Amino acid sequence: MFKNKKTFFTQLALFFAILGPGIITGSVDNDAGGITTYSVAGAIYGYSLIWTLIPSFIVLVVVQEMNARMGIVTGKGLADLIRENAGVKITFFIFVGLLIADIGNTTTEFAGVAGSMEVFGMSKYISVPIVAFMVWFLVVKGDYKIAERIFLIFSVSLLMYVVSAIMGKPHWSEIGSSIVHPKMPMDTQGLTIVIGIIGTTIAPWMQFYMQSSVIEKGLKMKHYKYLLIDIIIGCLATVVVAFFIIVACASTLHENKVVIEEAKDAALALKPLAGAIASQVFAFGLFIASIFSATILPLATAFYVCEAFGFEAGIDKKWNEAKEFYFLYTGIIIIGAAIILLPNAPLILISLWSQVLNGMLLPVVLICMILLVNNKKIMGEYVNNPINNIIGWTAAIILTALSVGLIVLPLFSK
């Protein structure tokens, strides 16, 4: 008995030492763009798109497991592997796409900062420059590792969406039936939102982030079991938060036919329907999520682009050693913040299109990944098993079909 207990605690300690890559990735996943997409989906389609979270969850776990395995076996970043095996042209296409999508995403994060602080009565002309400078300063001059831990603790506050949702008194039977009988909306707006939900849940840049953090932790095959638990917890957290955001918006906004365009609208609209606390909780969650992602996203993007094209990168390098890296990093933050401060900037369009661009890049990255992870020269005995391949390929094919559908559908509807 005692012995069992002891091994249980050693195992628990081991788990906490490894803990991180999956859970951090999962938390960053519910960023401002994600919250916006889920809110809009809930407000417009009610409970009817909730079923999309289930396939999203499965694909998310499978994809991140592949990333983790590749990181453990090769010790190389995904950008490195793509560049070395797919050549310059595909690499260039992926990373230019990623760069544009991520500038759009960063803009969305700052929109989240602006919107959430407006709920608390602070003008965006004050909040956005302050946050942008803080984020920049934190990474360039401060201690990124500590910041990451603090954000991680704060991101527990995302579970507050559960409170927001329950305060809206949702109809559980309708939720159940939507999951059991999934319906696919066959119009441009519906398709856009479905791709948006998948694109924001399984954001392409996340795969690069996941693989790098596994390498940085120096994990080995013997840690695989714990890492898998970490990934599943992270993905569950992502999907659970997404679920409650959709529910919160569906049970209040959708039933009262309130139309929203931004996550901020959702927070404001919740006030008369579910009370001031629900509204503030929603806004606070949005603020934390936005600032967390606004820190990681530009950093990660600058890092992968440099990795792929062979520039020096890393926050431990000096400005002179890694000019391209710091230039990109600073540039992404400045552009992202500046767009928000422009009067009449088409924020919703930017947010929507960066999610859709994510949704379209995803199959490309996914196909590259499946090819890499099946390559015996790279993975040795740890190549994919058939189940991984079936889920991976199915996801890639469905996502490609959805993306094509999104482009083709408007041509027929007119």
Added chain:
Amino acid sequence: MTSITTFYLSRIVGIKAYDSNGKYIGIVKDLLVESESSNLTSGHPAVTGIKIKRSNQVAFYSFQQFQVEKLNGNIKVIASELSDLPQENINNDLSLIESVLDKQIVDLNGRKLVRVNDVRLVTLTNGTYAVAVDIGMEGLLRRIGIAKPLKFGLSVFGSNVPGKFINWEDFEAIDFSSQNIKLSKTYKKLQTLHPSDLADIIEELGKKASAEIFSSFDAEKAADVMEELEPETQVQILESLSIEKAADVLDKMPADEVADIFEGLEEEKIQLLLNEMEEETSQDVRELLVYPDHTVGSIMSSEYMSFNLNMTIEEVLAELRRTKPEFETLYNLFVTDENEVLLATFSIRDVVITPPDTPVSQIMKPSPVHLRDYQKINEVAEIVSKYNLLAIPVVDTKNVLKGMVVIDDVIEDLIRKRRTNK
């Protein structure tokens, strides 16, 4: 026949090759060059073979009968006849596509990893040689196919895309994961780099390449590099080595460093390594392993020199010459009694400036500043700075000398703390 043609690898890979009658042979897939071990007269390896694919059939031919020609900006690959490349070349020569293009290489002058965007080759009368690798923006743009229009556009404004090349002599290819090149032949040029630069490079590489490079070092070099690596990488590399090789490397390292590395290993592995290591070193390591983390004992070095107080300077010097201690060991010299109890210290400076027949007792400084082996580390830095010491003796509760803490270890500990904010 033109005397000199320069061309880029990216321009000829993927194009069609013809024989002298204009008959189609196949598509150029790869070029092979002499590997580093061959006697390179010019420092630039000659192209030995060409890989050609024709309707799903891949063949290697000797490059001697091939000619690369440039006509009005178009590149042509023409073969006078086809002769198969010997299997020996296919096995041993360096594949430009598989091991160089798009791969990371070590820039020996910049002492860092860079990624290859293209390879520059030149055809002379006596053969074709690989001259340099392109690691700049221009190579990248050329590969994407927009270098020429962009350069033209920029030239209108009097600007240019900066090219960046590394001469073939000044880099080392390191990624042989998809080739069967024998390791003993390779990485020779890396040996010229400083161990801490090598450590930085190894940390940034993938698992396979870092393990391969590390195992190409001799035990002495490997030990120097191992000392400079980050703890996670140390463990990763040790686990990739055989127990025998790992023990050889650890034997060459100071016992306190070995004890530090063991903190990251499993008990079973530690015992295997200790049994395989030389008796003397493993004994020192075992003693250090007793001390818990963040005690002075865990960072102290067990290599020190202690003398009897009746010895003369002459005898001290003779002893130093005999044992040839490391530089660090000379930071502080100790006087102990027959029970190894610490009595005093003296410095190498005192030894140098004192006449040879003086006894140690005349130059030694009694009741020296010292540390206890179970003392907390965080008190050490203050003492070091207060007394301006390079090395402080460490004693146990009975004042028996156990080792000494060297300033480098204190600084290392401080830096690590700052980084991880423990």
